[in-house]
Amino acid sequence: MEQEFLLKFLEIGAIDLKGDDTKLERLRSTAKDLSAALRKAPSKTACFTMVAADPNIAATDPTVEEAMASLRKQWETVANAFARRPVGILRAILLDAIMQAARSDDAIAVAFVNTARNALVHAETANESEIWREAVSEIEKKVDARAEAEWATPETITVDPFQYTAPSPVSTSYEAPTVNKSELRENIYSAAGPWGASNSNQYHSSQPQHWAPIFADKMSVAIAEVLNGMAEELAPAPVDLSGPLSQLAKAVTTHVDKALASFSGATAGLQRRTNLLWWKEALYSPSVHASYLDLPLFEASALMALDLHEQVPTYSPASVSAFLREAIRCLPAEKDDQDNGERDVASLVHDARTAAFMRPFRALATQYVPEPVGRGPLLSLIGHTQNSGVIEATTLRALVGVDASTKMTPSEWGTYLFRELQSARATTKSPTKQVKKK
Template identity: 85%
Template structure:
């Protein structure tokens, strides 16, 4: 039986309904409604998750307002039941709704896992840590199962047998030709001497043997040849049109070869992808910047590595891909810890992402993926839609991005954070063209 995360919040005392099962049913109905809303608009997954993961989220956040409106439909007197807006209850409802939706929609599952991994690293959810760990683990296992199937290389490639049905044989009435013995006998008789009924040989064998023999041979050869020619004409086969059956066979063979090649390509795609990633990691060369990551400042390089890896892997990728990126970024010199500047404030990193020239490809993709920021949402919204060239205020960053301006990150943390947001955005993008790489 699937876990109900609302009950887990009840168990730890985060929700107190005074033992009233009627109120619990109202919360369950609200979670069900919000889950249906999320399945209709998967792009809301990041906002739902970021609000659910932050105990300090503002009560006026648009997602909190939406959850409250949904709860009010089920519980008209909810405002009188609590002194203020029950943000804790609404967060629990949101998490339950997200998990319900993620269980049935793989795209939402990808977005939830990536967003939760980012958000939980920078929020204070110690009392709820076990609940979130269990929720993320369940959905991440689901995502990994699909991803591993797409990335795996089977031990053996099997191809279905050739599908071809030969045409039905055409039955024809056939009568074996026979020799008309009476006619042949009359011709032989006529060739033998002047006694035959049909133009007989005028010579008799004893009177003029040489002339008789010549005339006999001529007449007999004509008689036999005419008979054989008649039989051969009757034995001549009727013309058969093989263009149709051969065309059908050619199409069946072509389809069979195409399926075999597709099976081979699909079976080796995971191996080819892993090989390409290893080459990329060892080369440390950016295809988007056409430059070595080693020649770029470390934080610029980490952001570009997040973008380049996102372009190389599909949406449904195992969790180990984020770890792979982290280790690849750690190959940069700054991660060796000998320069003393391997951590920077998020506010400064975000400002660079919004203004510097090297981040233009990243900004362009972020603008396609994420709408303008309205309430709590991903950093992609702030990066892709810079309202001005000035630095973002600390309160604005906290309200819209869920991060304190003073939060420090290493290049590997920054790159991994951006990569997860890119994967989340592509998974739940409303545009089919943006979701084409799934």
């Protein structure tokens, strides 16, 4: 039976309904409505998740406003039931709504898992940590199950039997030719002497020196005419084989295409893993056509997130993020001159919004997400840089849920960006397959 996360918040005392089951039903109805709204607009998954994960989210956040409006439809007097806006209850409703939607929509599941993994690191959810662990674990298993099916390499490849139905035999009417005996007899009789009705032999057999040549000539003509007539009647009617041969050619082509597709699909996972291992060992960026070893450490980690994102499909196992983390750790840390190999989020965001090396990243972010309005993904700030100046600490916290002073290592920064890209692509209606590099 699927878990109801609203009840889990009640069990830990995070929300208090004074034992009123009527109020609980109203919350359930609201969660159901928000879940339906999320399935219609999956791009809201990141905002829903980030708001639900942050106990300190502002009561005026647009997502909180949307949840409150939905709750009012089920509970008209909700404003009078609480001294202030019940953000805690709204967060519980949002998580329950996300879980309902993620269970039925794989794209929402991908976006939820990647966003939650990022958000929970920077949120103060100590008393809710077990609830979130269970939520992320459940949906992550669902995502991994689908991803494993796409990444797996089967031990054997099965090809369906060749499908071809031979055409029905062509039936033709046939009548065996016969010899007109009386006519043949008349011709032989005429050839034997001068007594024939027509074309007779003017010599008698008693005159062999004259009779024999004439007899031979006339007999050969008589028999040859009969045989030629029979041969004409025995000649087979022409048969058009172009149709059956064309059908056979199409059947063979279809069979070969299916066989190749089976082979390609079965080996896609192996080929993908092989390509990733080559990429990790080469440490070469296809985005800027340069070695990551020749780039500043944090610049390299951001580009590695982008390059990996463009190499893997939307439905990828959770281990891919760990793979990226280890790949970034292969870079020499001594190249970085920052404090202990860490940098604050404020400076990282500023570079992401202004540095030339992040142009491909910004181009992709612009197509994935809209301009920032309330709590949402960091991609919104990176992709929409009409005002490329320094973002104030309070603004940064309000928009992405991360303190400006928070320190990140290169691997943490790269992994954070990669998860946001995966989340955004999963819920974007027309995600860009490939962005032209500048």
